Amino acid sequence: MSPPLVEASAISRSYAMRSGMFGRSTAVHAVDGVSLAIAKGETLGLVGESGSGKSTTGRIVLGLEPPDRGEVRFQGKPMAAPGTTAWRAQRARMQMIFQDPLGALDRRLPVGTQIREPLDIHGVGTPAEREERVRELLRAVELTPAHGTRYPGALSGGQRQRIVLARALATKPDFLVCDEPVSALDVSIQAQVVNLLADLQAQLSLTLLFISHDLRVVRQISNVVAVMYLGRIVEIGSADDLFARPEHPYTQALVSASPAPGRRSAGRIVLSGDPPNPAARPQGCAFHPRCPRAVARCASEVPILAAVGGNRQVACHLVMGAATRDAA
Amino acid sequence: MPQLISIAGLSVAFSGVPVLRGVDLALQKGEALGLVGESGSGKSVTWLAALGLLPRHAQVSGSVRLDGREILGAPAPELDQVRGGRVAMIFQDPASALNPVLTIRKQLCEALALHRDLQGNAVKAEARRLLDLVGIPDAGRRLEAYPHEFSGGQIQRIMIAMALAGNPDLLIADEPTTALDATIQAQILELLSTVRRELGMAMVLISHDLGVVAENCDRVAVMYAGRIVEEAPSNQLFADPVHPYAQGLIGALPPLDGPRRRLTAIPGTVPDPAHMPSGCAFAPRCTLAAEPCGLSAPSLAPIADGRAVACIRAEASRRALLGIAAE
Numbered sequence: 076m077s078p079p080l081v082e083a084s085a086i087s088r089s090y091a092m093r094s095g096m097f098g099r100s101t102a103v104h105a106v107d108g109v110s111l112a113i114a115k116g117e118t119l120g121l122v123g124e125s126g127s128g129k130s131t132t133g134r135i136v137l138g139l140e141p142p143d144r145g146e147v148r149f150q151g152k153p154m155a156a157p158g159t160t161a162w163r164a165q166r167a168r169m170q171m172i173f174q175d176p177l178g179a180l181d182r183r184l185p186v187g188t189q190i191r192e193p194l195d196i197h198g199v200g201t202p203a204e205r206e207e208r209v210r211e212l213l214r215a216v217e218l219t220p221a222h223g224t225r226y227p228g229a230l231s232g233g234q235r236q237r238i239v240l241a242r243a244l245a246t247k248p249d250f251l252v253c254d255e256p257v258s259a260l261d262v263s264i265q266a267q268v269v270n271l272l273a274d275l276q277a278q279l280s281l282t283l284l285f286i287s288h289d290l291r292v293v294r295q296i297s298n299v300v301a302v303m304y305l306g307r308i309v310e311i312g313s314a315d316d317l318f319a320r321p322e323h324p325y326t327q328a329l330v331s332a333s334p335a336p337g338r339r340s341a342g343r344i345v346l347s348g349d350p351p352n353p354a355a356r357p358q359g360c361a362f363h364p365r366c367p368r369a370v371a372r373c374a375s376e377v378p379i380l381a382a383v384g385g386n387r388q389v390a391c392h393l394v395m396g397a398a399t400r401d402a403a
Numbered sequence: 404m405p406q407l408i409s410i411a412g413l414s415v416a417f418s419g420v421p422v423l424r425g426v427d428l429a430l431q432k433g434e435a436l437g438l439v440g441e442s443g444s445g446k447s448v449t450w451l452a453a454l455g456l457l458p459r460h461a462q463v464s465g466s467v468r469l470d471g472r473e474i475l476g477a478p479a480p481e482l483d484q485v486r487g488g489r490v491a492m493i494f495q496d497p498a499s500a501l502n503p504v505l506t507i508r509k510q511l512c513e514a515l516a517l518h519r520d521l522q523g524n525a526v527k528a529e530a531r532r533l534l535d536l537v538g539i540p541d542a543g544r545r546l547e548a549y550p551h552e553f554s555g556g557q558i559q560r561i562m563i564a565m566a567l568a569g570n571p572d573l574l575i576a577d578e579p580t581t582a583l584d585a586t587i588q589a590q591i592l593e594l595l596s597t598v599r600r601e602l603g604m605a606m607v608l609i610s611h612d613l614g615v616v617a618e619n620c621d622r623v624a625v626m627y628a629g630r631i632v633e634e635a636p637s638n639q640l641f642a643d644p645v646h647p648y649a650q651g652l653i654g655a656l657p658p659l660d661g662p663r664r665r666l667t668a669i670p671g672t673v674p675d676p677a678h679m680p681s682g683c684a685f686a687p688r689c690t691l692a693a694e695p696c697g698l699s700a701p702s703l704a705p706i707a708d709g710r711a712v713a714c715i716r717a718e719a720s721r722r723a724l725l726g727i728a729a730e
Contacts, residue, residue, distance in 0.1 A: 124584035231672045261441035261611065266655035266668035273665075288585060295657035295666065319660055332589035333659055334614030336641035345593050346586045349554045365586075 079112035080282045086145035103354045105131040107306040118283040120297030128306040129286045133252045170243035174255035176235035180227040186238045187223025193245045212241040233264035252284045305361040312387035322389045407432045413465035415452045424629040437616030438609045440626035446609045488518045491566035495578035497558040501550040508546035518569030533564040556587035577609045625649045628684035635710040645712045691716045
C-alpha cells in the first residue's frame with residue numbers, strides 16, 4: 076500500500092464549557108484519541124450522530140484548529156504552525172466543503188469572482204490565466220461560464236454546491252474534506268453531486284475525507300469507513316464489508332436504523348435512550364448505557380480499537396472476546 | 404370502507420403563482436399514507452391548505468371533506484374543532500413548536516382543556532398518561548420541566564403527546580424525523596407506528612426520505628411540482644415504479660448493500676413555479692419525453708388495482724424498465 080497522504084495519530088481536542096452563567100467550567104472531549112490514515116486517491120468516510128466529533132476531526136485534519144494532543148501529518152510532514160507562510164502553502168493543497176453552500180458563498184459577489192478569489196490570494200498565474208481557470212473550473216463542475224456572472228441567490232441549491240466545489244478545486248488541492256456536502260440537497264440533486272464528486276476524484280486523483288450521517292451516501296463514495304461515537308472511532312473497515320457485516324453493536328444499530336425501500340422493518344434494532352452528552356461521557360465504554368449487549372466489564376473498562384481480522388478494527392469488549400475465542 | 408378525508412381538485416396560489424395545481428387524495432380510517440417529493444413539490448402545502456393554516460393572501464380552491472363534511476373555508480369555530488381535535492399535525496422542528504417559557508404541563512394541559520371535557524386533577528392525570536404513552540421516563544416529574552431540559556428526540560415525543568391530546572382520527576406528520584439522528588429517528592418512527600396501531604388512527608407521513616415512507620406506510624403518493632404523479636401501495640411503488648420521476652427518485656438512492664453502481668441522477672432541476680413548462684411539468688427532465696408531453700398536463704389515471712399514474716408515456720416507461728425498446 077502506498078504511504079498515506081494524510082495521517083492523524085491519536086488526535087484529541089477538548090473545549091471548556093460552562094454550565095449556567097456562574098457554573099464551573101467542564102471539559103468537553105469532542106475528539107478523544109482518533110487515529111486515521113488516508114492513502115492518496117482514496118476516500119475515508121466518517122459517520123456518526125451529532126456530537127460524535129466528526130466535524131471537529133475534519134477541522135483538525137485540515138489544520139483549521141490545532142489538536143490538544145496528537146499530530147496530523149500531510150505527505151509525511153507535520154502540519155506547519157497556523158498563520159505561517161508554510162501553513163498557507165500547505166492549506167492551498169487542502170480544501171473544505173460544507174453542508175450549507177449559501178452560507179459558504181458571499182451573496183453580494185458574482186460566483187465567478189468567488190471562484191477566482193483563492194487564485195488571487197495564492198497569487199496563481201496572470202489575471203487572464205485566472206479568468207481562463209475559472210471558466211475551466213465551471214465546465215469541470217458541469218456548469219457554463221455564463222453561470223459565473225450570476226449571484227448565489229440566482230442559483231439552485233445543487234448549482235451552489237457545484238460553485239463551492241469549483242472554488243475548492245481552484246488551487247488544485249490534493250485533499251478535500253467534505254462535511255455533509257449533500258445533506259441539504261434533494262435526492263435527485265444529491266445523486267448529481269455525488270456522481271460529480273466521484274468523477275472529479277477519479278480525474279484529479281483527489282483524496283477525500285467524507286463526513287456524513289447518511290450511511291448510503293458514505294458507502295457510495297468511500298473505500299474505508301470509520302464510525303464515531305462520542306469522540307472515538309468505534310469501528311473502521313472497508314466500506315462494503317463494514318455495512319454488510321457490522322461488528323460493533325453501535326454500527327449494527329446504525330445500519331439497521333437506515334430505512335430501505337422494499338424492506339419492512341423486520342428485526343430492527345431500536346436503541347433506547349438518547350445520544351449521550353459529550354460533556355457527561357459515561358465511564359468505561361461510552362456506548363454501554365444504550366448497548367443491548369452490555370456486560371459489567373463495559374461499564375468500567377474502556378475498550379481499545381483492535382484488529383479483528385481482515386482490515387477491520389473494532390472497539391468492543393464483546394467483539395474482541397469473540398475473536399480471541401475463535402483463535403483459541 | 405368509508406373515506407375519512409377526501410381532497411378533490413385542491414389548488415393553491417401565492418400572489419398569482421400556482422404552487423398546488425389540482426391535488427386529489429383520499430384516506431380511509433386507520434390508513435397510513437406516505438407523501439414523498441422534493442422540496443417545493445407541495446407536500447406540506449397540501450395539508451396546510453386543507454386545514455386552513457395558510458396565510459390569508461393564499462388563494463385556495465377545491466374541496467376537502469372530512470367524514471363527508473366540507474371543511475375548506477369553513478368558519479373558524481368549526482375549524483377549531485377539526486384542528487387539534489379530529490386532525491392533528493406535527494412538524495419537522497419540534498423545538499420551535501413549543502413555548503420555551505411554559506412548562507410541558509401547562510402546554511399539554513392547554514391542549515387537553517381545549518379538546519377534551521376534563522376538569523382539575525383529571526387533566527393532569529391525562530397529561531401524565533400521555534407522556535407515559537410516548538415513552539418519557541419519570542413522566543410525573545418531567546411534566547414540570549421546560550422544553551430546553553429535553554433532548555430533540557424527547558421534544559418530538561412531547562409533540563406527539565400533544566397531538567394525541569385531542570384523540571385525533573388523523574395525524575399529519577410533516578417530516579417528523581428529519582432533524583433527528585438516525586438511532587433517534589428509528590425510535591420516533593417505532594413510537595408513531597405503535598401509537599397508530601393502538602389508537603386506530605390514520606396517518607399521513609410527509610417525508611423526502613423514500614425509505615422512511617416505504618417502511619411506515621401502506622400507500623404512497625409521489626408529488627412533483629404541485630401535482631400527484633403516481634400513487635400506489637408502497638411495496639409495489641418501490642418494486643415497480645411507473646412514472647419516470649418515481650423511477651428517477653428510486654434510482655437516485657444509493658444502495659446500502661450489494662454492488663455499488665453509478666447513481667442514475669435526474670438531470671436538471673425542479674421548475675420554478677412562476678415559469679412552469681406547458682404540459683407535463685416533468686417533461687424537460689424526462690428521458691422518455693416525447694412531443695405530446697409538452698401539449699397538455701397528464702391527469703392521474705388508474706393503471707391497475709389501487710395504482711394511478713399521471714404520465715402519457717407510462718406504457719413506454721414500463722417497457723423501458725423491463726429493458727424492452729420503447730416504440
